[in-house]
Amino acid sequence: MSKPHRIDTHHHLIPPRYRDYLETRGIQPGGIPLPKWTPAGSLKVMNRLGIRAAVLSVSTPGAWLDEPKLVRGLARELNDYTASVVAENPSRFGFFATLTLPDVDGAIAEAEHAFNNLGADGIVLIANTDGTYLHDPAFRPLLEYLNNRNAVVFVHPGELPAPPVDPIPSFAADFLLDTTRAAAGLVLSGAIEEFSRIRWILAHAGGFLPYVSYRVMLAMLRQEGRLAQAKAMLQRRTEVPKRMELFSRFWFDTALSSSPAAFPALLAVADPSRVLYGSDYPFAPARAIGFLNDVYEEQPLDRQLRRQIDHLNAEALFPRLAA
Template identity: 55%
Template sequence: MSRARRIDTHQHLVPPHYAEWMRDKGIRPGGVDLPSWSPSAALKFMDGHGIQTGILSLSTPGVYFGDAAEARRWAREINEYTAGVVTGRPDRFGFFATLTLPDVEGALTEAEYALGTLNADGIVLLANNDGRYLGDPGFEPLLKFLHDRQATVFVHPGELPAPEVPGIPTFTADFLLDTTRTAISLILSGAMAKYPGIKLILAHAGGFVPYISYRILLTMMSTKNKAQQAWTLLDRKHQVPRQLAVLRQFYYDIALSSSPAALPSLLAVADPDHITYGSDFPFAPAPAVTFLNKTYEQYPLEDNQRAAIDRGNSEKIFPRLKG
């Protein structure tokens, strides 16, 4: 069992001014109360869960609420605040910069500043932005920029652009569908083929992507009027079709997804070098992370595979953390 020196690619921060802004708006991200957060609390959590470095990101709902100028101001403030946290403890923290989508011009400006001036480790994008998924043609200028920069992009679910179901928090299932929708959007739009330089990390083991991988295959084939061919392929070959290779381009974190029910689906679909450790702290409280870590640590993995998930795969994405 290896718990030491994990790199956590799914760890959030809640800057104090941002928390006030969210509470003023009455927003409960994912249908839960906004958790308290501080760098010292994050370090205490990490020390208790074998985490050497947390790559911090802002969670849903991000900064865009219909006013592009407001979103730009908040993105800059949050990124500069987070860069300051990282500067104070670069061995313990990294960060994914917040952008302003669906404001593409603002997103390009902020991405350039965050990656070039603040030395962000990557970018966080919500799966949907004002109801538009990442394969939307209007987002291509940003995808091209991120491809050219060989950027790492953490894709986190947003609030599903659909009515909530009373009594069911949106983090329970809507979040997973939101990530799944944007992954399919990126595939069907051709963005995965066109912009392979982007290292895309899908939150929560990709939502439903591993479980519905063959449905995605059939969708890909049916868009080319080859649905019957796809069924024949599945029926006769009894092997993973080459069309599913696109799913191995994605990286997947195991935040809230390291159960004995979820891990087999993920391991059947993901490239072994493309799975990273994630906690979802502080939205996932420490006791929940402790419980899920135990299920992960008890799952029968080879030692080298567990070490790769805990740290090795992330070292390849973030070379500054190697060693």
């Protein structure tokens, strides 16, 4: 069994005024009603589930509510509130700051404030904003800034730029595709290589990315006009590891993804030193997290890898939260 020293890198908060903003507009992240959340509630669940520390983040839609005049003030309010929660329990909480995309200038200014004045541990970016994904040239100045800061960036899915399909809640499938699109875009655009100092964390084990990684690799060859030579290239001993290395540059959290179906696919692609424990609380209720923790404990992992996933890998990213 794992020791109760987990560091949860996928742990949400819902500030009271933010709840009001979302409920007034009828927004249900992931297609489900907003769950209850308080700092005390998080700590209670963390103690129960063996989570020593959690890195807090605001889930989709972040600060962008289709109201450009609101976005900068809302992002500042969310980050100041989150920083106050961390200040109350600095050994138990860290946080990813919320930015203002698609307002790039505002995003850079808010990241500067969050890092320099609030002590943010990283940044959370929604995979797409109004259909624009993170690799888009419009967001390039922000990626340059985050690269220069050696930032940890948590990529969280949002609503797909497409209508939902009844009765499927978006958290069940669309969220996973959104993360996959964002990650594939970073790979195929070359951004993962150009901005190599950004530490990208992909939510929910990268969505479908591990499963479709070879398809994305073929898309790389097609981009290069080398698809006709793909079979010969991929038979070479060095070509497949070279291409797959791009996917292993990501960090992946295990939130809602520790099943015997998903976990082997993740470990086939990920660098073992870049797999992080995640819960998705409170959007995943405590009982569901407990069930998935039990499933995770049943995975045939050696002791060292389990310790890495539980806390050692996160401690390398967030030394402040090390025991």
